[in-house]
Amino acid sequence: MSTSLIVENLSKRFGSTLAIDQASFSVPKNSFVSIVGPSGCGKSTLLRIAAGLVRASGGRIKLRGQEVTGPIRDVGMVFQSPVLLPWRTTLGNILFVAEMGGLRAADYEGRARELMALAGLSGFEESRPFELSGGMQQRAAICRAMLLKPSLILMDEPFGALDVITRERMGFALQTLWEESRNTVLFVTHSITEAVLLSDIVVVMSPRPGRIHDIVEIDLPRSRTSATLRDPRFVAFAARVREGIEAGETEY
Numbered sequence: 001m002s003t004s005l006i007v008e009n010l011s012k013r014f015g016s017t018l019a020i021d022q023a024s025f026s027v028p029k030n031s032f033v034s035i036v037g038p039s040g041c042g043k044s045t046l047l048r049i050a051a052g053l054v055r056a057s058g059g060r061i062k063l064r065g066q067e068v069t070g071p072i073r074d075v076g077m078v079f080q081s082p083v084l085l086p087w088r089t090t091l092g093n094i095l096f097v098a099e100m101g102g103l104r105a106a107d108y109e110g111r112a113r114e115l116m117a118l119a120g121l122s123g124f125e126e127s128r129p130f131e132l133s134g135g136m137q138q139r140a141a142i143c144r145a146m147l148l149k150p151s152l153i154l155m156d157e158p159f160g161a162l163d164v165i166t167r168e169r170m171g172f173a174l175q176t177l178w179e180e181s182r183n184t185v186l187f188v189t190h191s192i193t194e195a196v197l198l199s200d201i202v203v204v205m206s207p208r209p210g211r212i213h214d215i216v217e218i219d220l221p222r223s224r225t226s227a228t229l230r231d232p233r234f235v236a237f238a239a240r241v242r243e244g245i246e247a248g249e250t251e252y
């Protein structure tokens with residue numbers, strides 16, 4: 001499998017704070033990779049460096065063989081807060097990325113409607129964001145990030161603001177969307193269950209300065225369902241990720 005993104009000996013210093021220390025891992029093309037780790041271990045900073053919004057202090061991130069040195073265009077981003085434009089309809093928000101890219105929105109309307117259907121948003125095409133629940137807004141933001149089939153999607157704790165039950169449903173909705181698009185995804189989460197359920201690979205980071213503590217390949221068959229959560233192999237993967245996080249914590 002070819003590699004889409006390579007993180008090579010990446011370090012980031014903010015003044016006297018070493019946020020990331022010599023992190024290395026790779027993200028295979030068309031795979032779903034999660035980063036888990038305690039608060040402050042540099043997960044968001046790593047995503048910002050991957051998007052070209054922040055410069056590394058040492059090492060590098062390469063996207064399709066090219067070192068990222070400035071903002072990259074061919075990327076979809078999903079943040080904790082869905083940041084939809086309140087005056088636009090939900091469909092209009094999803095199509096906005098096409099317009100921003102100088103493309104004809106009409107050419108993407110069919111795909112936008114398909115993504116909305118997969119995300120359980122059929123019937124809400126003409127609704128404004130304030131008429132949607134938080135989970136629905138975030139599903140719309142994910143559809144928007146996937147619309148143009150970017151070579152990389154970065155997601156920073158996209159379900160962090162949602163309640164536990166909605167969050168679990170969102171995980172399955174994201175899986176459905178991802179299986180349709182097979183975008184390369186780098187996903188940051190605090191949830192071990194979410195990381196193991198969604199990912200091909202889970203990267204476990206230790207507390208600040210963020211170091212890679214473990215890289216766990218999750219070779220559970222897809223599509224994963226709520227039964228997967230009870231599969232002993234799932235439970236063993238989740239335990240290994242938890243051990244990685246806790247082992248890192250005892251170092252401090």
Ligand SMILES: Nc1ncnc2c1ncn2[C@@H]1O[C@H](COP(=O)(O)OP(=O)(O)OP(=O)(O)O)[C@@H](O)[C@H]1O
Nearest residue numbers: 014017019037038039040041042043044045046208
């Ligand atoms: N612009 C900045 N200036 C100074 N320090 C920063 C800046 N951005 C991040 N940091 C510091 O770098 C460290 C890593 O921050 P980052 O937000 O990447 O962590 P995180 O793992 O995403 O945390 P959380 O899980 O709480 O979102 C923190 O100690 C933070 O205070």
